[in-house]
Amino acid sequence: MSGADRRVLDEAGGLHAMTWVMAIMLFLTLLAAALGLGTRQSASALERQLAGRLTVQVVEGSPTARDALAARTLSVLRTVPEVRRAVAVDRAELTRLLEPWVGSAGVDADLPVPAMIDVDLAAGASAEPVVAAVKSVSAASRIDRHQRWMSPVSGFLDTLTWLALGLVVLMMGATAAVVVLAARAGLETHRATIEVMHMLGSTDVQVARLFQRRIATDAAIGGAVGAIAALLLLWFLGTQLAALGSQLIGGIVLEPGDWAVLVLLPLGFVLLANAAARLTVVSALRRSL
Amino acid sequence: MDLPQATSKGAVAARRMANIVQFENVGLRYGTGQETLSDISFTLGSGAFYFLTGASGAGKTSLLKLLYLAQRPSRGIIRLFGEDAVTMPRGRLPGFRRRIGVVFQDFRLVPHLSAWDNIALPLRVAGVPEDDIEQPVREMLAWVGLAERAQARPATLSGGEQQRVAIARAVIGRPEVLVADEPTGNVDPEMADRLIHLFESLNKLGTTVVVATHDFQLLNRVPGAQMMRLDKGRLLDPTGALRYPPSARGFA
Numbered sequence: 209m210s211g212a213d214r215r216v217l218d219e220a221g222g223l224h225a226m227t228w229v230m231a232i233m234l235f236l237t238l239l240a241a242a243l244g245l246g247t248r249q250s251a252s253a254l255e256r257q258l259a260g261r262l263t264v265q266v267v268e269g270s271p272t273a274r275d276a277l278a279a280r281t282l283s284v285l286r287t288v289p290e291v292r293r294a295v296a297v298d299r300a301e302l303t304r305l306l307e308p309w310v311g312s313a314g315v316d317a318d319l320p321v322p323a324m325i326d327v328d329l330a331a332g333a334s335a336e337p338v339v340a341a342v343k344s345v346s347a348a349s350r351i352d353r354h355q356r357w358m359s360p361v362s363g364f365l366d367t368l369t370w371l372a373l374g375l376v377v378l379m380m381g382a383t384a385a386v387v388v389l390a391a392r393a394g395l396e397t398h399r400a401t402i403e404v405m406h407m408l409g410s411t412d413v414q415v416a417r418l419f420q421r422r423i424a425t426d427a428a429i430g431g432a433v434g435a436i437a438a439l440l441l442l443w444f445l446g447t448q449l450a451a452l453g454s455q456l457i458g459g460i461v462l463e464p465g466d467w468a469v470l471v472l473l474p475l476g477f478v479l480l481a482n483a484a485a486r487l488t489v490v491s492a493l494r495r496s497l
Numbered sequence: 498m499d500l501p502q503a504t505s506k507g508a509v510a511a512r513r514m515a516n517i518v519q520f521e522n523v524g525l526r527y528g529t530g531q532e533t534l535s536d537i538s539f540t541l542g543s544g545a546f547y548f549l550t551g552a553s554g555a556g557k558t559s560l561l562k563l564l565y566l567a568q569r570p571s572r573g574i575i576r577l578f579g580e581d582a583v584t585m586p587r588g589r590l591p592g593f594r595r596r597i598g599v600v601f602q603d604f605r606l607v608p609h610l611s612a613w614d615n616i617a618l619p620l621r622v623a624g625v626p627e628d629d630i631e632q633p634v635r636e637m638l639a640w641v642g643l644a645e646r647a648q649a650r651p652a653t654l655s656g657g658e659q660q661r662v663a664i665a666r667a668v669i670g671r672p673e674v675l676v677a678d679e680p681t682g683n684v685d686p687e688m689a690d691r692l693i694h695l696f697e698s699l700n701k702l703g704t705t706v707v708v709a710t711h712d713f714q715l716l717n718r719v720p721g722a723q724m725m726r727l728d729k730g731r732l733l734d735p736t737g738a739l740r741y742p743p744s745a746r747g748f749a
Contacts, residue, residue, distance in 0.1 A: 404605045407567060408619045408666075409595030411588075497569060497587070 226390045226423065230383070230430025230481070231437075234474055237379040238438035241473055244372025245466040251365035258354040258362075260292070260329035264342050265322040265350040278323035281345045285325065288341045290333035297324035322350075376473075383477055387427070387484040391419055395492050406496070416489035420482050427481035431474035439470065515579070516540040517673060517705060518564065523573030525559055532571070533559045534730045541707065543673070546700045548716050549709040551727035557709040558602065558678055560727065564707065565599045565676050566590055578673070595623055598667035598704075600677035604659045606651040612638065612662045613647040619670040637665040641695065656683040664695055674705045681712060693718050 266281055268274035278296060285294040302321060310319070327338060335353060342349050395402065402415055446462070462470075518541035525534040534556045541547060551557050562568040563575060566582060575582040577593060585593070598619075606615045617634045638644045641661035651659055660680060667675060677696065681689035689712070697719060700706045708715075716724060726733040 400605065401607050404601075404607060405618070405622060406591075407565060407594060407599055407601075407605075408622045409591045409670075410622045411591045414622065494587070497567065497590070 227430040231434035234434030240375035247368040264325040293328040391488040412493040423485040435474040519576040521574040526571040546722040555727040556730040598672035598675040602678040604663040657688040
C-alpha cells in the first residue's frame, strides 16, 4: 500500500505521545554519548601528553658534583636515539616549584635538592634504553615516568567513557522497549481496523508497515527535537569550557568525527524504532489468523 | 443501478463452471464449549446465488466466518477455489481473502476514512497504483448511489448509506465470492430491494453470492437463488434437495 494508506490508522490513536518520549530519550542519549566521546578525547590527549615523558632526578649531596653529574647525564641522554628532547630544569624554576614548601627565601644551598632533567621520548619509543643510559652514569639517579602517576586519572577517564557507552546502550534498550509498548498499545487501539484490513487481504507486513511509518515519523520528529536541544546544550557547554582555560578539563573537546556520531545517533534511533515496531507488530499479528 | 461492466462474457462463463466452495463434515467449537456448527456439508457452485437462513443464533455468522477465512474449523474439510483452506499456511490466506468480498453485519467501515477511502481500501491493500484507483472508486460510488457523499465519513452517513459503502468496498476488487451477513438488517424494505438488486447485478457478472439473512421475505426477491437453512448449528437440508425451486421454500 502507499499514499493515502497512511491515514488508515487514526491520527488520534495515541501513538504521538511517543514523540515526546523519543525527544527526551534522544536528549539524554546525546548528552551521555557526548560525555563518553569527550572523556575519550580527554583520556587520549592525556595519554598523548604523558606517554612519552619522564623526569630524571640526579641525586647527589654535593651541589658541584650534582651539577657535574647532571651535565654528564644530559649529554649521555642526548645521544640515546629514543630521546627526542632532553632539557635540564632551570634552578630558578625548581626554586619556584619548591616555594610553597620551603618558603619565599629560596632554596637553601645546603638542601640536597636533586637536579632534574625533562625527557621527551620519540614517538612510540621504549623508556628502557633511557633508564639504562641514566643508570650507566649514576645508579642513584631516579627516573619518574609521568604516565605512572597519571595512570589512575587515565583509568578513571576510561571508566567514565565505558559508563557513558553503557548509558547509551541502556537508553537504546529503553527506547526499543517504549516502541514495543507503543506498538502493542497501537495494535490494541486499532484492532478493529486491523481485523478489517486482514479480511480485505492485507498481509502482516502491510499492517506492520502502517505502524512502522507512524512510529518512524514520531521517532524522527522527537529525535530531531531532542537532538537539537542536546546539541545546543553541548555547544553552550563547550564555549563555557573553553572560557575556563583549564589544562585538565580543556582536553574535553569533541572532534568533527564525534559531532558526526552525535548527529548520526538520532538516525540510528529512528532505524531502531522502525525495526522494533515491525518485529512487535508482525509477531503479534502472527498469533491471529 | 448496474454494476460497471469490466468482465468479459467468456470470463463470466468460465466462472460458472465448478464448485468453488466445498464443506465436508465441518464442525466449529469456540473454546471448550459445545459445537457452534456441527457436521456442515455443502458445495457452492461458481456463479450461483445463495441465501443462508436461520433464526438468530443458528450459526449463520459463524459459518460465514469459515467461508471468508476469519476462522478455522475445529474439524472437517473446507476447500476454497480447489484448495484445502483448513491446513493452508497463514501466509497464503491474504491472497485467498482478496478473492472473497465481505459485507459485515455491522459494516466495519474504517471510521476516520471517507466513503471514498473506505471503498478504495481493498485496491490499496492489493497494491493497485493510486492512478488506477480513482476511476473504479468513482464508478462504485455511482453504482451504489453515493457519488455525492464521497467525502463523507461513516459517522455522517445513514445506516443504508453505510451499508452501500460496505457493499461497494466488498465488490470493488471484483471478488469471485461475495459474502454478506444480514445486509438488509439495518435498512428499510425499499433500501433492502435496492441492495438485493446490487447483489443480483454482481451475480450476473459471475460472482458467487452468499447472503445470510433471517428475513424470509427476502428469499423470494431473487427467483433463481438457492437456499440453505441452519438450525442450532446444523444444516437442515444437507443434501441440498430442498434448496430450490423457490416454490419449494414455503415462505411465499
